[in-house]
Amino acid sequence: MESSAQVLEIHLISAQGLKRRTKNYAIVWVDPSTKLRTRIDRTGGENPTWNDKFLFKVSPNFLSGETSAVSVAIYAAGIIRDKLIGTVRILISTFLHTSPSSPMTSPAFATFLIRSPSGEFFGTLNVGATVHNAFTGFQALNKASAIGYHELAGDNLAGKHRSANKSKATVRDVPESIPSDSPAHQSETSDSLMDQSITDVSLKQKVRKKKKKFWINLRQLHAICLSPQI
Structure with missing residues (x-):
């Protein structure tokens, strides 16, 4: 660093x-080329709680710039596509009051x-921020410009770093349920039907074998009954 x-x-x-009342998550970035994502809140509905922290490597000029900002986009996780709920642009100059002489x-x-x-204001976002002047404990930022606390802890959170040319609406967890018309569901259904058909064929083969053995035994018994007695 x-x-x-x-x-x-x-x-x-x-x-x-x-x-x-949806399952919501938020995406945050300083540089559009590196976006980080919170976990999905599955229980809060219209009042989600994430409590996720993110670290960004920034310059002193960024912190002192009047137009420098942190951007946040809030999404509702969907089965087919995630929907943008709203955005927040946090101006650093009005949020943090820092200077080299007074960290x-x-x-x-x-x-x-x-x-x-659509441009209307409808809800609120609660945010906290801190500036760290010491780099101890942030060695991960030597190789990345931004990272989440969960990545530092080793959690496998989908959507770690997102490129700017990727759609934000595709950054989400795997849905809890698979839609019935999706390829994954169709594949799963086909496998299930195949397993069932294999079981049915095996059962039919066993029944045919038993019937064949029955008729063979019946013919043998009939032949014995018709044979002349000595």
């Missing part, structure tokens, strides 16, 4: 008033309005 770089920690805590000594917390795709 460059000696002049600092670590910006963003804490996506929760959201309120998302209108719909942050405690986290800052704030609540931001969420903007819908």
Whole structure:
């Protein structure tokens, strides 16, 4: 990590008033080429709680820039495609008050309005932030410009780093249920039917063998009965 770089920690805590009772997650980024994703909240509905933290390697110029911002997009996880619920643009200059002479000594917390795709404001996002001037414990940022706490802990979270040319709507966990018209479901159904047909064929073969043996024994018995007695 460059000696002049600092670590910006963003804490996506929760959201309120998302209108719909869906399973929601959030994507956060400083640079659009590297996006990180929270876990999916499956129980909070319109008031999800993520409590996920992310680390971004930033320069002092970024922290002091008046237009520097952290972007957040909130999605509802869907079976076919995830739906964008809203976005938040967090200006660093209005959120954090840092300077080389007065570094942050405690986290800052704030609540931001969420903007819908149509431009309306409808809910709130609760965010925390901290600037780390010491690099101890952040060796992972030597090879990456951003990383999540879950990656540092070794969790296999889908959607670790997302390229800007990939659709944000495809960044999600595997759905809990597979739609009936999906190739995965059709393949699973075919395998099940195949197993059933194999079982049926095997049973039919056993029945035919038993019938054949029965008729052979019956013919032998009939032949014995018709043979002349000595």
